[in-house]
Amino acid sequence: xxxxxxxxxxxxxxxxxxxxxxxxxxxxxxxxxxxxxxxxxxxxxxxxxxxxxxxxxxxxxxxxxxxxxxxxxxxxxxxxxxxxxxxxxxxxxxxxxxxxxxxxxxxxxxxxxxxxxxxxxxxxxxxxxxxxxxxxxxxxxxxxxxxxxxxxxxxxxxxxxxxxxxxxxxxxxxxxxxxxxxxxxxxxxxxxxxxxxxxxxxxxxxxxxxxxxxxxxxxxxxxxxxxxxxxxxxxxxxxxxxxxxxxxxxxxxxxxxxxxxxxxxxxxxxxxxxxxxxxxxxxxxxxxxxxxxxxxxxxxxxxxxxxxxxxxxxxxxxxxxxxxxxxxxxxxxxxxxxxxxxxxxxxxxxxxxxxxxxxxxxxxxxxxxxxxxxxxxxxxxxxxxxxxxxxxxxxxxxxxxxxxxxxxxxxxxxxxxxxxxxxxxxxxxxxxxxxxxxxxxxxxxxxxxxxxxxxxxxx
Ligand code: GDP
Ligand code: ZN
Numbered sequence: 512x513x514x515x516x517x518x519x520x521x522x523x524x525x526x527x528x529x530x531x532x533x534x535x536x537x538x539x540x541x542x543x544x545x546x547x548x549x550x551x552x553x554x555x556x557x558x559x560x561x562x563x564x565x566x567x568x569x570x571x572x573x574x575x576x577x578x579x580x581x582x583x584x585x586x587x588x589x590x591x592x593x594x595x596x597x598x599x600x601x602x603x604x605x606x607x608x609x610x611x612x613x614x615x616x617x618x619x620x621x622x623x624x625x626x627x628x629x630x631x632x633x634x635x636x637x638x639x640x641x642x643x644x645x646x647x648x649x650x651x652x653x654x655x656x657x658x659x660x661x662x663x664x665x666x667x668x669x670x671x672x673x674x675x676x677x678x679x680x681x682x683x684x685x686x687x688x689x690x691x692x693x694x695x696x697x698x699x700x701x702x703x704x705x706x707x708x709x710x711x712x713x714x715x716x717x718x719x720x721x722x723x724x725x726x727x728x729x730x731x732x733x734x735x736x737x738x739x740x741x742x743x744x745x746x747x748x749x750x751x752x753x754x755x756x757x758x759x760x761x762x763x764x765x766x767x768x769x770x771x772x773x774x775x776x777x778x779x780x781x782x783x784x785x786x787x788x789x790x791x792x793x794x795x796x797x798x799x800x801x802x803x804x805x806x807x808x809x810x811x812x813x814x815x816x817x818x819x820x821x822x823x824x825x826x827x828x829x830x831x832x833x834x835x836x837x838x839x840x841x842x843x844x845x846x847x848x849x850x851x852x853x854x855x856x857x858x859x860x861x862x863x864x865x866x867x868x869x870x871x872x873x874x875x876x877x878x879x880x881x882x883x884x885x886x887x888x889x890x891x892x893x894x895x896x897x898x899x900x901x902x903x904x905x906x907x908x909x910x911x912x913x914x915x916x917x918x919x920x921x922x923x924x925x926x927x928x929x930x931x932x933x934x935x936x937x938x939x940x941x942x943x944x945x946x947x948x949x950x951x952x953x954x955x956x957x958x959x960x961x962x963x964x965x966x967x968x969x970x
Contacts, residue, residue, distance in 0.1 A: 514592070514630070516542060517622035518613050520606060521596075530606040532597040532613060535627055539593040540582060542616040545569060547580055553595075558584035566597065566609050575612055576605045590627055591634035632951065639951025640669050640908065668719075672949050675715055675915075679943045682708040682922075686936045705926045705935060709919040712942070716916045723909050735782045736809060739818035740828045744846040747873045748818060749773065749786040777883050785812070814889070815841040817863075821870065822850035825858055833862040842885055845870045848877065911945045918942035 516536030534543060544553035549564030556562060561581050565574045579598040588594040597613070599606050614621060623629075632642040682705060689701050737745045753773050773784050809815060817836060819829055836843075843863040845854060849872040859868060869885055871878025922938035 516616075516619045517626055517630075518610065518619055519622035519627075520610060521627070530599050532599065532606065532610055533622075533627060534595040534597070534613060534619075535588070535590045535592045535622075535630060536618075537593065538616070538618045539595045540584070542619060543580065543595045543597070543613070546612055546616065547578075548574070549580070553580065553582060556582050558582060558587060566599075566612055568612060569615070576609050578609065586634070586636070589636065590630040591636040592630060638666075638669055640672070640949055641666055642951075644668075669950060671715070671719065672946055675712055676943060676946045678708055678712045678715075679919075679939055679946065682712075682939050683936065683943065686932055686939060689932050690936070701932065702926050705939075706923055709923045709926075713916055713919050716912050716919075720909065720912055720916075723912075733782050733813045734785065734811060735814045735816060736785045736812035737816045737818060738809060738832060740820070740826060740832075743818040743820045744873045745786050745818050748816070748844065748846070749784055751873055751876060751879065752777070752782075752784060777886060782814075782886070809835060809839070813840065814886070815839055816844055817841055818844045818846050819854060819859065820847055821845045821852055821854050822847045823853050825855055830858070833859065836862050840889060841867060842882070842889070843868045844882065846873055848872045849875050908949050911949045915942045915945035918945065 514536050516534060516538040518532060518534045521531050521533040540553055546566055546569050547553055547562075547564050548567050549562050551562055553562065559582070561579055563579055564577075566576050566578050567574055576599050581596040581598070583589075583594040583596075585592040585594070597609060599609050613619060628637070628642050631637045632639060685701055685704050685708075737749055739745050753775055775782050775784060815836065817832055819825070825833075833843075841863060843859055845856070845859070845868065848870050856868075867885065867889070869878060869882045871882060918938045918941045922935050922942070925935045925938060
């Protein structure tokens with residue numbers, strides 16, 4: 512398949528710094544060579560070398576910009592095609608001029624968004640999961656989401672999927688031997704082996720699925736419900752949190768009038784804040800509705816900020832909310848500490864762990880840092896497996912992992928009930944294919960190749 516040569520500015524456009532124009536495709540080197548003046552002819556240059564020179568206007572021969580050019584011959588490049596990267600250190604205008612010159616070259620066009628990555632995938636340079644991670648990387652909203660996406664792009668998760676497939680391959684090889692040599696009385700052993708391999712694969716899939724929710728959290732933010740009776744200071748808290756982090760506040764589309772939602776990043780932790788009864792809380796009826804809404808938000812929240820009033824004794828609604836907090840990820844915020852204490856803190860401590868209780872005065876912005884610290888501690892201690900940044904964060908991956916797991920469960924069941932081994936083989940094979948689909952593999956022949964390349968059956 513013949514591709515065009517594509518070009519685009521691959522660094523963020525801004526003042527100063529270095530901008531890189533990336534070019535990839537069959538004409539990458541021959542084309543740029545015609546507009547690059549240097550001591551060396553680019554076409555003769557070795558792969559993975561850097562060259563100083565100027566981009567010139569092909570018609571007038573005038574120098575457009577002083578540049579450094581990097582050359583990478585395929586397949587040892589990101590796209591597996593010939594790649595040239597032009598490092599220009601001038602500002603926006605200079606870079607645009609260089610790009611204009613480049614795009615006039617024969618067979619060149621502007622790259623579509625993500626097209627370099629797409630080519631890397633199509634050329635077998637990266638697997639589908641890695642390509643998806645690069646897309647996540649571009650979209651990631653916070654530092655942590657960014658580092659997770661980067662890990663995935665580096666193939667951490669792919670490695671784990673490949674290891675899983677290895678387990679399944681061994682299983683298939685074993686079954687294959689059994690089918691080929693039924694006279695060897697190995698059926699008993701094979702059943703034990705099937706169970707072991709399936710169990711260990713299922714365990715690993717469960718571990719990956721467990722991180723799926725965390726992946727969602729990082730992509731969409733921790734759904735954080737601010738709940739409490741009317742007038743305790745929920746809206747004020749929301750305002751302070753979003754103002755403090757104004758630069759990164761975004762409006763979430765679909766925000767209703769009843770529930771105010773905003774996205775903030777607190778120390779790099781993305782929070783999707785929900786002020787559950789943000790409007791009109793004066794009349795009794797509305798008050799009840801407010802509490803009811805708080806209850807609904809409670810169900811769905813990843814984190815609950817329960818606001819209480821330091822200046823009032825606990826009310827029935829407070830006590831009811833406290834009881835609902837059992838076993839939930841919650842921080843109790845005792846607000847209005849600038850006023851005299853009326854609240855029975857001992858009662859709060861019966862339902863909420865002491866280190867999850869934060870006293871503060873939103874009005875005087877006192878105690879905000881303690882709240883932020885408590886949130887980060889909960890996040891890093893509670894949600895993360897020790898330093899392991901492998902996340903399943905894509906609906907497609909989750910669905911395929913679940914499908915693979917089901918096939919393995921079926922295989923165990925089949926083995927237990929003495930079903931002929933070639934039927935178990937079908938389950939194992941479909942587990943293998945589901946896992947392969949995550950990586951964007953075509954199953955079929957490659958399965959056979961793999962089995963036979965890895966296991967000598969001694970025929
Ligand atoms: P909500 O109904 O829970 O959303 O409460 P609001 O945020 O609307 O606040 C209710 C009232 O309490 C407002 O008059 C706020 O100014 C006031 N308020 C909020 N936080 C504090 C605080 O820390 N100290 C004092 N004294 N008043 C506060
Ligand atoms: Zn409010």
